[in-house]
Amino acid sequence: MPGAMDVAATDRAESGAASLTDAEAALLDAYWRAANYLSVGQIYLLDNPLLREPLAAEHIKPRLLGHWGTTPGLNLIYAHLNRVIKARDLDMMYVIGPGHGGPGIVANAYLEGTYSEVYPTISGDEAGMRRLFRQFSFPGGIPSHVAPETPGSIHEGGELGYALAHAYGAAFDNPELVVAAVVGDGEAETGPLAASWHSNKFLDPARDGAVLPILHLNGYKIAQATLLARIPEAELDALMRGYGYAPLHVTADLDDDPAEVHRRFAAVLDQALDEIARIQRAARASAAAGEDVDRPAWPMIIMRTPKGWTGPRAVDGKPVEGTWRAHQVPLTEVRTHPDRIAALAAWLASYRPHELFDATGRLRPELAALAPAGRSRMSASPHANGGELLRELALPDFRDYAVDVRAPGTTETSATTVLGALLRDVIRGNPSNFRLVGPDETASNRLGAVFEVTDRVWEGSLLPTDEHLARAGRVMEVLSEHLCQGWLEGYLLTGRHGLFSCYEAFIHIVDSMVNQHAKWLKTTREIPWRRPIASLNYLLTSHVWRQDHNGFSHQDPGFIDHVVNKKAEVVRVYLPPDTNTLLSVADHCLRSRDYINVIVAGKQPALNYLTMDQAIAHCTRGLGIWDFASNDHDDASPGADGLPDVVLACAGDVPTLETLAAVDLLRQHLPRLRIRVVNVVDLMALQSESEHPHGISDARFDALFTADRPVIFAYHGYPWLIHRLTYRRANHHNIHVRGYIEEGTTTTPFDMVMMNGLDRFHLVADVIDRVPSLGARAAHVRQLMMDERLRVRAYTREHGEDPPEISDWVWPY
Numbered sequence: 001m002p003g004a005m006d007v008a009a010t011d012r013a014e015s016g017a018a019s020l021t022d023a024e025a026a027l028l029d030a031y032w033r034a035a036n037y038l039s040v041g042q043i044y045l046l047d048n049p050l051l052r053e054p055l056a057a058e059h060i061k062p063r064l065l066g067h068w069g070t071t072p073g074l075n076l077i078y079a080h081l082n083r084v085i086k087a088r089d090l091d092m093m094y095v096i097g098p099g100h101g102g103p104g105i106v107a108n109a110y111l112e113g114t115y116s117e118v119y120p121t122i123s124g125d126e127a128g129m130r131r132l133f134r135q136f137s138f139p140g141g142i143p144s145h146v147a148p149e150t151p152g153s154i155h156e157g158g159e160l161g162y163a164l165a166h167a168y169g170a171a172f173d174n175p176e177l178v179v180a181a182v183v184g185d186g187e188a189e190t191g192p193l194a195a196s197w198h199s200n201k202f203l204d205p206a207r208d209g210a211v212l213p214i215l216h217l218n219g220y221k222i223a224q225a226t227l228l229a230r231i232p233e234a235e236l237d238a239l240m241r242g243y244g245y246a247p248l249h250v251t252a253d254l255d256d257d258p259a260e261v262h263r264r265f266a267a268v269l270d271q272a273l274d275e276i277a278r279i280q281r282a283a284r285a286s287a288a289a290g291e292d293v294d295r296p297a298w299p300m301i302i303m304r305t306p307k308g309w310t311g312p313r314a315v316d317g318k319p320v321e322g323t324w325r326a327h328q329v330p331l332t333e334v335r336t337h338p339d340r341i342a343a344l345a346a347w348l349a350s351y352r353p354h355e356l357f358d359a360t361g362r363l364r365p366e367l368a369a370l371a372p373a374g375r376s377r378m379s380a381s382p383h384a385n386g387g388e389l390l391r392e393l394a395l396p397d398f399r400d401y402a403v404d405v406r407a408p409g410t411t412e413t414s415a416t417t418v419l420g421a422l423l424r425d426v427i428r429g430n431p432s433n434f435r436l437v438g439p440d441e442t443a444s445n446r447l448g449a450v451f452e453v454t455d456r457v458w459e460g461s462l463l464p465t466d467e468h469l470a471r472a473g474r475v476m477e478v479l480s481e482h483l484c485q486g487w488l489e490g491y492l493l494t495g496r497h498g499l500f501s502c503y504e505a506f507i508h509i510v511d512s513m514v515n516q517h518a519k520w521l522k523t524t525r526e527i528p529w530r531r532p533i534a535s536l537n538y539l540l541t542s543h544v545w546r547q548d549h550n551g552f553s554h555q556d557p558g559f560i561d562h563v564v565n566k567k568a569e570v571v572r573v574y575l576p577p578d579t580n581t582l583l584s585v586a587d588h589c590l591r592s593r594d595y596i597n598v599i600v601a602g603k604q605p606a607l608n609y610l611t612m613d614q615a616i617a618h619c620t621r622g623l624g625i626w627d628f629a630s631n632d633h634d635d636a637s638p639g640a641d642g643l644p645d646v647v648l649a650c651a652g653d654v655p656t657l658e659t660l661a662a663v664d665l666l667r668q669h670l671p672r673l674r675i676r677v678v679n680v681v682d683l684m685a686l687q688s689e690s691e692h693p694h695g696i697s698d699a700r701f702d703a704l705f706t707a708d709r710p711v712i713f714a715y716h717g718y719p720w721l722i723h724r725l726t727y728r729r730a731n732h733h734n735i736h737v738r739g740y741i742e743e744g745t746t747t748t749p750f751d752m753v754m755m756n757g758l759d760r761f762h763l764v765a766d767v768i769d770r771v772p773s774l775g776a777r778a779a780h781v782r783q784l785m786m787d788e789r790l791r792v793r794a795y796t797r798e799h800g801e802d803p804p805e806i807s808d809w810v811w812p813y
Contacts, residue, residue, distance in 0.1 A: 020266050025259040028079050028266075030356060031111070031370050032258075034363060035075035036310055037351040038107035041129070042136035043068060043329060044344055049129040050353055050361055055345040057335040064334065065137035066144045067100035069327040070184055072309040073216050074101040078108045078378070080262075080269050081180055085372045088273065091176045093381045093494075095167040097193075098184030098216065099157025102145040103136060109151045109379035111363055112371040117380075118151055118529045126361025148523040148530060152379035154386070154493040159516045161190030162486045167211045168199035169490020170383060173432050177209035177383060178276065182216050185226035192482035192513075197243040199483065200298050201459045204471055205283035210276045213245070213300040218307035220324035229304070236302065246297040248272055251304040254313075254322050265303070272299040293471055295459040312347055315340075382495070387531020387593075389495030394429035398422055398587040402612035403579045408628045409660060409811025412605040415579040415653070416541050419586055419601075420449035423499070426590065427474045428453045435491060437476045437484040438501040445501050445541045446603040450475060481509040488536065489517055497534040497590065504540040504600060505547065505556040514596065518566035521594050525569065532593035539586075541603045544740050545654035545716070545753060551746035557717035557739075560683070563598050564721065568692040573598045573683040575716055577656040578608045580615035581681055588619065600716060602653045607810065609656070622682030622694055625704065628813070629663055629677040644676035646771050647705050648763065651680035652716025655739070658753060659714045661809055662763035669781045670774070673767070678704050686725040698730065707731050710770035712763055715739040736766055750802040754789060761785040761792075 020028070041049055043066035048059040074096060085092050096105055109115040110132055115122055122128045122135070135141030142149045145157020155166050167181035187193050203211065217229040228236055233249070240247040250268045252261045279296040286293045308326020313319070320330045331347070334340040358364055375382055382388040401422050403413050426434055427450055436442065436450060443451075455470035456477050462469055476487060481502060488498045517536055524530040540559065547554040563571050572595050576582040582601045589597040609626070610618060618624055627633065632644035650659035656679060666673055680686060687695035696704075705711050707730050715722050719739035726732050743755040753759045764785045768778045795803045 020263050022259065025262045027366065027370060028083065028262045029258045031079045031082075031367050032072075032076055033351040034111060034356040034367060035078065035104060035107045036072050037348065037353050037356065038110060038129070038132070039071045039075065039103035040068070040311075040348055040351075041133045042066065042103040042106065044331075044334065045133040047130060047134075049133055050126055050357060051345065051348060055341055055348070057341060060335050060341070060344070061138065062335060063137070064329045064332060066103055067328050068103075068311055068330055069220070069307040069324075070098040070101040070216070070218060071104035072311070073218060073303070073305040074098065074104045074182060075108065076261075076265065076305070077180070077182060077214060077216070077303070078104070079370070080265055081378065082371050083266065084269060084273055085376055085378070086370075090178055090273075091376070091381075091383075092178045092180060092378060093154075093170060093383045094152060094378045095155050095163050095170070095179055095181040096146050096153065097155070097160075097163030097182050097187045099146040099155060099159060100144065102143065102147065102150065102157060105146050105150055105153065106132070106136070106142070111368075112377045112379050113368075114151045114377055114379035124362055129361050148520055148527060152377075152381060152384045154384050154490065156516055156520060158519070159513070160187050161192035161482075162196075162489070162513060162516075163187060164193055164196035164211070164213060165199060165483050165486020166490035166493070167213075168196070168203060169487040169492075170494040171203060171209035171211050172435065172487070172491055173207070173496065174209040174383065174494065175207060178273070179209065179211045180214060181211055182214045185217055185219065185229055186221040188215060188217075188228050189226065192480075192486065195480045195483050196486065197240075197245070198478070199487070200244050201295065202457050202476060202478070202487075203298070204293075204457065204459065205279050205296055206287035206293055207472055210280065210298070212272055212276065215240075215300065215302045217302065217304045218309075219304075219322070220307050220327060222327050223324050225324075240300060240302065241297075244295070244297055245300040246275065247300055247302050249302045252306070252309070254306050254309070268301055272301055275299045310350070312343060315343070384494070385529070385531055386493050386495030386533045390531070390533060391433060391495075393426065393434060393497050393590060395587065395590060396422065396425040396429065398583045399612050399616075401583055403608050405580065405608045405611045407811075408609045409607045411608050413579045413608055414446050414603055414605050415576070415582045415601050416446040416539070416603040417449070418579045419539075419582055420447035422583060422586065423447060424449040424453050430497070431474070433496040435474055435476055435488070435496070435498045436501065437488050437498060439479050439481050439484055439503075439506070440477045441501060441503060441542070442475055442477060444603075445503075445539070447501060481506060482513065485510040485513045489513070492534050492536060495533065499537045499539060499590070501539045501541065503547075503554065504543040504559065505554045507538065507540055507559045508556065508562070511559075511562050514563065515566070518563075518570055518596055521570040521596065522567045525594060535589060535592040535595040535597050537589045537597045538599060540598060540600045543600055543602055543716070544744075545652075546602050546604050546749060547744075548747050548749050548752040552744040555740070555744040557600070560598060560600070560717045561721050563596060564683075564725075566596065568684070568687070570594065571596050571598075571684070572694065573600075574681060575600050575652045575683060576619070576681055577650070577653050577679055578606065578610060578615070580608065580610050580612045581619055583612075584615050584619040585681065600652065606653050607657060609811075618679070619681055622685035622696070623678060623680040623704065626677045626679050629660055629811070630675060631667070632674040632676040634674075643674075643706055644709055645674045645773065646767050647676045647678055647709055647711040648767070649678045649680060649705065649711055649713040650715075651683060651713075651722075654753065655714035655716055655758060658758055658760045658763060660811055661760035662767070664809075664812060665760060665764050665785070666767060667813070669764075669784070670778060673771070673774075683725070686722065688728055701729055702731065705729070705731055705735075709734065710767070711735045712766045712770065713737040714758055714763060734770075736770060738762065738766070748796045748800070748802045750806045751793060751796045754793060759789065761789045
């Protein structure tokens with residue numbers, strides 16, 4: 001890895017904790033005041049940005065939206081990070097857990113000049129400041145929180161609990177990067193954040209960058225005290241030490257001298273960065289010498305500041321500064337209350353804007369000089385716009401891993417086992433920009449081939465009985481889906497690639513995180529300066545139909561439904577029916593950009609149907625007729641009109657198996673029936689082309705599924721999703737869907753499908769019930785199917801396994 005072992009590179013980051021001079025403290029304080037002034041202006045002002053005339057009602061927004069409480073603390077941290085970036089020549093980015101401090105982060109991007117570069121109309125003068133203020137939380141403007149529109153951000157205001165995981169994801173394989181990650185009071189109470197402190201056990205000081213967590217405690221959430229702010233300092237210190245950190249403390253009170261606060265925080269920040277540099281220098285020297293590297297106690301900062309600091313001390317006789325009342329808008333209904341207009345004017349004037357901005361509204365040169373230049377600015381960091389750094393994966397030819405299919409449905413392979421070989425070579429070819437994450441399931445999900453070239457990264461203690469645990473590894477396993485998701489998001493957002501493998505039922509744990517990432521992708525597609533990033537790829541296996549051994553708690557295919565709710569342009573769902581289609585789909589997803597790709601594939605041995613060439617064509621189409629399983633093209637049938645009597649559709653590996661077995665039964669018992677089999681690998685192809693980029697036209701849909709013939713659809717997940725995706729189609733009223741209906745237990749694989757009515761016998765009965773030419777004429781066949789269900793169920797109860805004619809079935813034609 002370039003630079004990973006460059007010991008000298010860390011020397012520049014260590015300069016000693018020098019005290020601030022009075023002049024330096026005064027300049028830092030002025031910069032902080034400028035950021036605070038711009039933050040308040042964004043929340044309140046429509047006009048008169050520099051208070052050139054007495055503040056009046058028409059200068060104030062009619063709807064006051066935003067969050068002030070956390071903002072001054074974030075601004076203080078930002079100003080000091082700028083100081084150390086310049087002093088130490090650091091490559092640094094800022095992850096803001098208290099995302100509602102949006103006005104502060106926008107203000108700092110504006111002060112650094114980045115905001116005007118990406119939004120030229122928001123110029124660095126009085127006119128630009130007016131537009132900056134007006135756009136905030138205003139129709140046609142920008143959100144009130146840190147958002148994709150905010151330069152320098154990879155973390156959004158709605159993502160409460162994920163900041164630290166995102167920060168670590170950004171630091172992995174980024175040896176020269178320091179990520180300052182601010183964790184707010186409320187965020188610190190969430191489960192994902194509590195687990196995220198353990199990310200330090202996965203950070204390799206020899207090869208990765210560093211994360212500097214800053215626990216920013218201001219005492220309150222929206223309307224209540226916060227836990228970590230109210231426990232004794234010694235208890236909080238012990239908690240952080242128990243997590244493996246070396247905490248440094250700094251506190252600011254309401255009446256503290258600002259210069260003294262700046263000196264205290266500067267000293268603590270310098271001490272933390274000196275320790276980071278020492279840790280990295282020692283680790284990289286040891287690694288270069290082939291010596292083992294012990295897990296260090298990384299520094300972190302516990303910073304206490306008043307909530308709503310520097311804002312109104314009291315409003316209407318009630319305390320505001322330093323209380324929960326400062327959380328959002330300290331002064332409300334300002335336009336209609338002259339006394340509050342006066343209070344707002346006094347608040348803005350307290351920052352002495354005439355000392356900060358010149359006559360044209362530009363930041364004074366001595367203050368502008370405090371910010372780093374170019375890409376060293378945190379608001380211009382390419383790591384926060386990861387598409388700028390994205391390199392194409394060096395991918396092997398997936399066709400080289402193809403399984404041989406000489407006759408469809410006659411041989412078996414484990415699809416994910418074969419995929420594991422492909423991923424092994426992806427890791428081999430991309431040793432510093434691809435990671436495989438998952439909750440302790442890589443081997444369980446049959447991806448164990450990756451351990452031929454890598455290990456699980458593990459910075460904890462090692463025992464002789466451990467296998468594939470090492471200080472450096474491309475596989476990241478922790479039994480927290482939240483951490484896996486957060487790490488991978490941070491990794492992708494900073495310009496790298498990865499894949500998340502998970503049991504299907506438990507991926508629901510990250511539903512809300514997926515929501516936020518989908519919203520991020522949707523928004524960034526509309527922002528010209530945001531560059532496309534690698535897609536977030538899920539491999540969901542150990543799926544609902546092969547969780548018969550673990551039982552009901554492990555059976556849930558509903559993540560697909562959750563993802564499909566997101567904007568069509570960012571979501572893709574694939575249900576490859578066999579190994580070769582899985583390889584084709586995986587290659588496509590690894591090459592894609594700005595999507596959330598969900599791949600659902602079984603890990604157990606299953607039938608192979610398509611040659612690689614056929615699989616590529618099928619996946620390219622997204623869905624199509626399987627000629628080998630269909631007989632509707634046999635013109636020798638009496639009265640042939642070129643149309644099938646019935647269409648049997650399927651999506652998913654087990655539904656495909658049951659559909660083909662049903663076709664076998666129909667051919668045996670109703671040989672004159674004309675059957676068409678349509679397999680769906682790209683679920684979104686079922687939608688209209690007007691609703692999803694992968695959708696197909698009505699004409700093509702009708703050609704495949706017919707305009708008036710019954711369609712029996714065997715689907716992997718909850719059946720109503722198929723109805724939702726096809727409700728506008730002309731033949732929708734003839735589509736009958738079978739899928740998972742929330743029935744399950746610990747049982748045999750075939751009993752599992754019978755419990756949910758997805759079995760081959762039910763599918764045959766559905767054909768008989770819905771093909772008008774059958775009905776009473778095929779009553780004996782229908783009865784036989786129901787009798788077979790009873791017989792097979794009895795067999796499972798007696799023998800504890802499925803009968804051989806079920807478990808050993810292959811395509812006989």
